[in-house]
Amino acid sequence: MEELPHIAVVDDHQEIRQLLVRYLGQHGYAVSEAASAQEFRNQLDAGLCPHLVVLDIMMPHEDGLSLCRHLRATSSLPVIFLTAMAEDTDRIVGLELGADDYLVKPFNPRELLARIRAVLRRSNNPQAQEDNTPKTExxxxxxxxxxxxxxxxxxxxxxxxxxxxxxxxxxxxxxxxxxxxxxxxxxxxxxxxxxxxxxxxxxxxxxxxxxxxxxxxxxxxxxxxxxxxxxxxxxxxxxxx
CATH class of the missing domain: 1.10.10.10 (Winged helix-like DNA-binding domain superfamily/Winged helix DNA-binding domain)
Known part of the structure; x- marks a missing residue:
């Protein structure tokens, strides 16, 4: 049986995590959730291997920017940031750190789904739907x-x-x-x-x-x-x- 593409949702707001677990699950994705950067780090250490992470910027203790910096230093895992409207500077910093996309809260889950599909299509991912990179290695x-x-x-x-x-x-x-x-x-x-x-x-x-x-x-x-x-x-x- 083909493995479902796995999306990790890292956000300290329980209602957002529950919404995305339900919505993305209904659209053919396996979804895991973490309420903090540390919880997600622990999941990775325990063997979690998502294809993409949806990451909130503003979280207590370690924020999403710090976690993204860690991910960029240790992996090529695609990252989509969730940001608040007032976090323009953080959004720019997140893109400079290597995030693949961002979405401003409050957001439409359908738009996030479209962003996820676009990033996965263009990532070096077993679930990618097409490969637009040159054929020469x-x-x-x-x-x-x-x-x-x-x-x-x-x-x-x-x-x-x-x-x-x-x-x-x-x-x-x-x-x-x-x-x-x-x-x-x-x-x-x-x-x-x-x-x-x-x-x-x-x-x-x-x-x-x-x-x-x-x-x-x-x-x-x-x-x-x-x-x-x-x-x-x-x-x-x-x-x-």
Whole structure:
């Protein structure tokens, strides 16, 4: 019997956890819940292996940002943040840490379901419904080797730098469209399957993080160029490695 995709819900509000356990369960997902970051850490230590985590930012003791930082240092588990409207700064920090998406409370469970499906489609996940990544397992650009299987970039010094799920998807899109200026809206659609709202700066944050991992000087990028008012363009030469 095929394993159901597993969603972990980490939120200190019991009613939200119960709502999502019931709703996501009705739509074909296995769902586990944790009332705190520590409880979720304990579950992971005990062998829990979710395909995606829905993570509240504001929780007592350890908040969602701290937990996301831990997850990014130890795994490529996709993360969708739940945030309050007033937490704009925390939302931006969460995206900079490598979260794949966010949803503002109060939220419509149907919209969260759509975000979950979009993230899983684009993640390196056994339950993914499609694979939009290049077919070659290793690509070269400049002095970097991009390993699509291991989700990491290796420089001339031989040091492998792991990529988060969102960084991996963004680099794939750039390498599939070298020399083409891609708007923020196009990049968001290609990487996350959704449209940007007027305040959405998540692509800018993702580009900034990716530059820190592939550029020699992220403040003066030569591979991922900014075209003000138009978007971004990958200028490097791409070839199989």
């Amino acid at each position: 290793r690509l070269r650009f400049g002095d970097k080797i991009f390993d699509l299987t291991r989700h990491e970039v290796t420089g001339s010094d031989g040091v492998a730098v792991p990529l988060s799920t969102s960084e991996f998807r963004l680099l794939c899109v750039f390498l599939e469209h070298p020399g083409k200026v891609l708007s923020r809206d196009a990049l968001l659609e290609l990487t996350s399957g959704r449209e940007a709202d007027v305040w959405d700066r998540s692509i800018d944050n993702q580009v900034s993080r990716l530059r820190r991992k592939v550029e020699e000087d992220p403040k003066n990028p030569v591979l991922i160029k900014t075209y003000w008012g138009d978007g971004y363009c990958f200028t490097g030469k791409v070839s199989p490695a």
